[in-house]
Amino acid sequence: MLVNHAKPVARKGVTVFLVISFAGTWLWLLFARSGLGLSPLHPLLQLPGFCMPGIAAVVVRRWITKEGFADAGLKLRLKVAWRYYVMAWLGPPLIAAATLALAAVAGLWDPDLSGPGGMPGTKELVSVLGLMMAALILTPLYSGEEFGWTSYLRPRLFGGRTVPSAVATGLIWAVWHFPLAFIGYVEFTNVVIGLAVWTLSFQLQEVMLLWLYQRSGSVWVASLAHAGNNMVLFLILGETLDETEGLGAVTPMLLTLAPLAVICLCIVGGRRLSRGRRITDPLLARHGAGTD
Numbered sequence: 001m002l003v004n005h006a007k008p009v010a011r012k013g014v015t016v017f018l019v020i021s022f023a024g025t026w027l028w029l030l031f032a033r034s035g036l037g038l039s040p041l042h043p044l045l046q047l048p049g050f051c052m053p054g055i056a057a058v059v060v061r062r063w064i065t066k067e068g069f070a071d072a073g074l075k076l077r078l079k080v081a082w083r084y085y086v087m088a089w090l091g092p093p094l095i096a097a098a099t100l101a102l103a104a105v106a107g108l109w110d111p112d113l114s115g116p117g118g119m120p121g122t123k124e125l126v127s128v129l130g131l132m133m134a135a136l137i138l139t140p141l142y143s144g145e146e147f148g149w150t151s152y153l154r155p156r157l158f159g160g161r162t163v164p165s166a167v168a169t170g171l172i173w174a175v176w177h178f179p180l181a182f183i184g185y186v187e188f189t190n191v192v193i194g195l196a197v198w199t200l201s202f203q204l205q206e207v208m209l210l211w212l213y214q215r216s217g218s219v220w221v222a223s224l225a226h227a228g229n230n231m232v233l234f235l236i237l238g239e240t241l242d243e244t245e246g247l248g249a250v251t252p253m254l255l256t257l258a259p260l261a262v263i264c265l266c267i268v269g270g271r272r273l274s275r276g277r278r279i280t281d282p283l284l285a286r287h288g289a290g291t292d
Helices: 002-035 043-050 052-064 078-105 122-146 149-156 162-182 191-216 219-244 250-269 282-286
Strands: none
Touching: 002 043, 002 052, 002 149, 002 162, 043 052, 043 122, 052 122, 052 149, 078 122, 078 191, 078 219, 078 250, 122 149, 122 219, 149 162, 149 191, 149 219, 162 191, 191 219, 191 250, 219 250
16 A cells, blocks of 8 residues: 555655746746846845755655655765766866867857967966856855756656656756746847757756766765856856857857767766666655656
């Protein structure tokens, strides 16, 4: 009898999680923008909404399914996962460099290599390092999303099967962001094309975040990479290709898909996800239901 009740309770948990995440975030964005008149870049507009998936996961784990936090990946695991922390920290600036190189080859960007030996100048290097430090400091804030999407939701979709659950999580994550395209956070000349490219970007990012989470066993590694994507990768590209070269929001994002896709192909092609740490639903495992 316990087995028969486990899956309905798990489905209820996912449903409540999605309702809180979407309704909480979207209603807050509407109120903060229309009611309070906050800029879409204002921290008071961003933080409550962007932390909502984490809040939803806590509510569900603690009061809805009462499954607790054993599988949440909350331990830092610095000793065994340090190499994945390094990857998560260095990955975004390296992806930004690859994207800028692609833009230069395509004739979309004219780099100013005024530093010694034809390297970027000291000012640019200091700026990048500053953004990397900001990502490190702000990692706890980005855990609000990763604790929700990658740690809680993904393992509970499609019985935790890696490929369909990762695709579904990436799609849900993308749609959750869509209102930002209508309040000035990101501006697309063609909204349909912009949202399509943005969705593909989220899908590729989710594969990498999932891999980091599985291999490290810590949500903090995925949170660091997430912070780096926002604070380093896309800020560098936005400043360099959007504001300086006037390419708009879609072109830099489209260029980024190339290095992201290469990394994801290496992960999926090498079956590295399937060899990662499998995180099953403890509610189902506790009652002997397993995964399907």
